[in-house]
Amino acid sequence: xxxxxxxxxAPPRSFVWTRRVVLTLLTVFTGLPIxxxxxxSLKPLREVAGEFRWIPHGLTVRPYVDIWRTIPLGRYFANSxxxxxxxxxxxxxxxLFAAYAVSRYRFRGRRAFTVSVLATQMFPGILxxxxxxxxxxxxxxxxxxxxxxxxxxxxxxxxxFSLPFSIWMLVGYFDxxxxxxxxxxxxxxxxxxxxxxxxxxxxxVPGIVAVAIYAFMTAWSEVxxxxxxxxxxxxxxxxGLQSYATLNDVYWNQVxxxxxxxxxxxxxxFLLLQRYxxxxxxxxxxx
Amino acid sequence: xTTTTTPSGVRxxxxxxxxxxxxxxxxxPDRIRRGGLPYLFLLPAxxxxxxxxxxxxxxxxxxxxxxxxxxxxxxxxxxxxxxLDNFRLTVDVNAPVGxxxxxxxxxxxxxTVLAVGLSWLxxxxxxxxxxDSFRGRGWLRALFLTPYALPAYxxxxxxxxxxxxxxxxxxxxxxxxxxxxxxxxxxxxxDNSFVALVTVSVWRTWPFAFLIxxxxxxxxxxxxxxxxxxxxxxxxxxxxxxxxPSLAPINQVLVLVLFLWTFNDFNVPYVLFGKSAPEAGDLxxxxxxxxxxxxxxxxTGSAMSVLLLLFLLLVTAVYLPVTAKWRGRDA
Numbered sequence: 001x002x003x004x005x006x007x008x009x010a011p012p013r014s015f016v017w018t019r020r021v022v023l024t025l026l027t028v029f030t031g032l033p034i035x036x037x038x039x040x041s042l043k044p045l046r047e048v049a050g051e052f053r054w055i056p057h058g059l060t061v062r063p064y065v066d067i068w069r070t071i072p073l074g075r076y077f078a079n080s081x082x083x084x085x086x087x088x089x090x091x092x093x094x095x096l097f098a099a100y101a102v103s104r105y106r107f108r109g110r111r112a113f114t115v116s117v118l119a120t121q122m123f124p125g126i127l128x129x130x131x132x133x134x135x136x137x138x139x140x141x142x143x144x145x146x147x148x149x150x151x152x153x154x155x156x157x158x159x160x161f162s163l164p165f166s167i168w169m170l171v172g173y174f175d176x177x178x179x180x181x182x183x184x185x186x187x188x189x190x191x192x193x194x195x196x197x198x199x200x201x202x203x204x205v206p207g208i209v210a211v212a213i214y215a216f217m218t219a220w221s222e223v224x225x226x227x228x229x230x231x232x233x234x235x236x237x238x239x240g241l242q243s244y245a246t247l248n249d250v251y252w253n254q255v256x257x258x259x260x261x262x263x264x265x266x267x268x269x270f271l272l273l274q275r276y277x278x279x280x281x282x283x284x285x286x287x
Numbered sequence: 288x289t290t291t292t293t294p295s296g297v298r299x300x301x302x303x304x305x306x307x308x309x310x311x312x313x314x315x316p317d318r319i320r321r322g323g324l325p326y327l328f329l330l331p332a333x334x335x336x337x338x339x340x341x342x343x344x345x346x347x348x349x350x351x352x353x354x355x356x357x358x359x360x361x362x363x364x365x366x367x368x369x370x371l372d373n374f375r376l377t378v379d380v381n382a383p384v385g386x387x388x389x390x391x392x393x394x395x396x397x398x399t400v401l402a403v404g405l406s407w408l409x410x411x412x413x414x415x416x417x418x419d420s421f422r423g424r425g426w427l428r429a430l431f432l433t434p435y436a437l438p439a440y441x442x443x444x445x446x447x448x449x450x451x452x453x454x455x456x457x458x459x460x461x462x463x464x465x466x467x468x469x470x471x472x473x474x475x476x477x478d479n480s481f482v483a484l485v486t487v488s489v490w491r492t493w494p495f496a497f498l499i500x501x502x503x504x505x506x507x508x509x510x511x512x513x514x515x516x517x518x519x520x521x522x523x524x525x526x527x528x529x530x531x532p533s534l535a536p537i538n539q540v541l542v543l544v545l546f547l548w549t550f551n552d553f554n555v556p557y558v559l560f561g562k563s564a565p566e567a568g569d570l571x572x573x574x575x576x577x578x579x580x581x582x583x584x585x586x587t588g589s590a591m592s593v594l595l596l597l598f599l600l601l602v603t604a605v606y607l608p609v610t611a612k613w614r615g616r617d618a
Contacts, residue, residue: 011419015522019416023427026413029490030430033445036456040448052459094331101328113329120340121544122599124551126575127592128343130585131350135343160339163332192324221438224553241440242558252448259441270436271429274498281502 041256048253063257067244070254075233076240077262083151083236084219087158091215092208095163099170100196104182114171117164125224132157133228149231157225162215169214173207173280174200210280213273220266237262351589366586373590384578388591390566391574395550398481398570402488403545407538409489410496415530418504428501435494443558446487450474450559475560480568488555492548496541503537504530539610546606547599571595 040048041063043056067073101107102114136147147153181203182195190198201208226239241262244255270277351373353359359366379385413431417424434442449456451474458471474483511529520528553572556564564573575595579588 011522019421022412022416026409027427027430030434030494032456033442033449033490034430034433036449037441037445040445050454052454052456094335097328098332101325105325107322107325110325113333116341117332117336120336122547122596122603123340123344124572124575124592124595124599125553126551126572126579127347127589127596128340130579130589131343131346132339135338135346156335157339160335163335167332217436221440223440223557238438238440241438241444245444255444256448259438259444263437263441266438267433267436271432274429274432277498278502278505281499282505 037256037260041253041260043253045251045253048256063251063253064261066251067254067258067261070251071240071243072232073237073240073258073261076235076237079151079230079234080220080236080238080262083154083158084216086151087155087162087219088212088215090155091159091162091166092212094159095166095170095211096196096201096208098163098167099174100200102167102171103174104179104192114168117167121164129225129228132225136229148229149234151234154226154229154234154236157229158219158222159215161222162211162218165214166211169211169280170204170207173204177203206276207280209273209276213270213277217266217270347589348593350586351593353586355584355586355589357583369586373586374594376587377590377594384587387569388571388574388578391569391571394481394567394569395571398484398488399546399549401485402492402549403542405485405489406492406496406545406549407542409493410498410500411534413493413497414500414504415526417501418530431497432494434491435498437491439491439554440558442491443487443555446483446490447475447559450483476565478567480560480565484556484559484568484570487559488549488552491555492545496545499537499541500534503534507533535614539607539614543603543606546602550599551595 039056042059042061044058044060044062047053047057102110133148136153140146140148145152147156177200182199185195185199186192220236221238222236223238226236227242230236230239241255241258244251244258352368352370353366354369354372355366376382376384377388380389417428452458452471455474457474461467462471472479474480507530511533512525515525515529551572552570553576556568556570556573557576560568560573562577564570564577571591575588575591578591579585
């Protein structure tokens with residue numbers, strides 16, 4: 001069933017043709033690099049290093065075996081899973097409480113908080129990359145808690161990166177849930193936290209899923225901070241991928257194979273859950 | 288009873304950071320306990336923002352007033368204060384540093400306008416054209432959203448592969464198959480690199496516009512379309528009179544967000560061009576990164592970042608009231 005139909009009658013031919021042409025062009029534009037990525041990852045190195053061919057001649061799955069040996073991709077993969085997973089979980093919890101406060105309470109500094117949190121989106125990453133790095137090093141020197149080069153430091157960083165959008169989106173979502181519901185729960189003897197967990201959170205599942213997807217994607221593909229804040233032990237996949245290109249040769253087929261392997265978790269998750277993202281945005285942020 | 292949990296390791300104050308804004312206030316007029324509760328809920332988010340965003344940003348601003356070269360990097364607190372010298376150096380357009388920054392700034396402006404405009408156009412067209420359901424719409428949506436979900440490095444490196452001079456797909460099509468050019472053009476060096484940059488950026492960005500606008504379209508009440516159809520309005524008329532005006536509030540935020548992200552973009556140029564960006568593709572984020580880490584002069588780099596931040600603040604401060612006024616007039 002269509003959500004909103006423009007008119008009950010069939011659309012005119014001009015519209016149908018425009019739609020066909022425009023959507024076909026967009027499909028080609030969007031699909032081309034994906035096609036190239038998939039086919040190149042299945043070509044032998046000699047073919048991928050030579051003249052471009054639309055249809056691969058010799059198909060091989062070798063690159064998918066080799067990628068794990070050329071660089072320690074498995075370790076990078078595990079690091080990314082730990083970092084992105086933890087950052088997502090923490091980010092969602094922190095954002096839930098913050099959004100609940102902003103949505104359900106009127107307190108001094110409420111507006112200042114929301115505005116300044118959104119303003120952080122404006123900061124050029126390059127402005128606080130170096131200070132953050134020095135800060136982590138200094139904290140390590142004075143307290144012995146090693147944030148630089150550790151997964152914890154990266155988790156803290158990413159968790160904060162996704163906070164502004166998450167809070168903003170959840171506030172919109174919570175605002176669309178009638179207050180009477182949590183007030184009724186409080187009358188029944190729940191505290192504010194009980195009302196949050198028993199009433200508000202269950203009603204906001206699409207919004208929460210959307211926020212979680214966003215947080216995970218942000219953490220999974222970040223490059224700039226990860227390249228400065230990690231060492232070989234804690235490197236994440238998005239940075240690790242670059243190692244295929246810094247060796248003497250560029251193993252293009254392995255680069256493509258590894259890119260695909262690294263992309264699969266986020267793309268699959270995103271496509272499976274995208275309707276939550278659309279629903280979450282519809283109910284919350286874009287109202 | 289549940290207590291709020293703060294993630295471990297968070298309760299460390301940023302160095303030299305401002306005092307935490309407003310602790311619990313037990314003397315607020317209404318119910319004493321309730322007064323502090325929202326602050327308690329906000330505390331983890333506040334601490335994190337202070338540690339990762341606000342604190343480092345303040346430190347970055349401080350650095351821009353120091354002569355922070357490699358000699359002082361171990362102990363940056365010792366670096367001598369130089370007042371506005373770093374800023375003077377970066378805005379002096381007659382000297383090499385300032386001239387290069389100005390050129391990079393101009394390139395970034397042109398790039399941002401083009402990339403944001405095209406991304407919005409493609410996103411809006413696709414969202415409006417997929418508003419009614421038809422066979423295959425679900426698949427199409429999934430395909431369109433895929434570039435948004437792909438990790439930055441993966442999606443840019445495949446474009447770098449396609450833009451190769453000798454064996455790339457783009458030259459294979461443009462030169463070998465269509466014969467449009469006498470010689471194989473270079474895409475990743477020289478003036479063409481600007482075209483390459485815009486293409487890749489639009490490819491990565493338009494799905495986000497599509498996503499947001501698709502969500503926005505679902506909030507337009509069906510009755511509007513039905514009522515206008517009864518009045519005899521065709522599809523094109525409806526798009527102009529109902530769909531586009533209804534999207535105005537979303538567009539206001541969407542365009543701003545796209546602008547900020549695109550202007551600050553680091554990933555696309557960095558992965559596409561590697562360490563040395565060609566002049567035509569020298570975006571400001573990479574330019575600042577290079578000037579900091581190549582010359583090891585972080586004071587100048589910080590001054591450039593601060594100027595960039597001021598510029599973005601200024602644009603936002605002008606943009607929001609102006610667009611709000613337009614919307615007010617149209618409504």
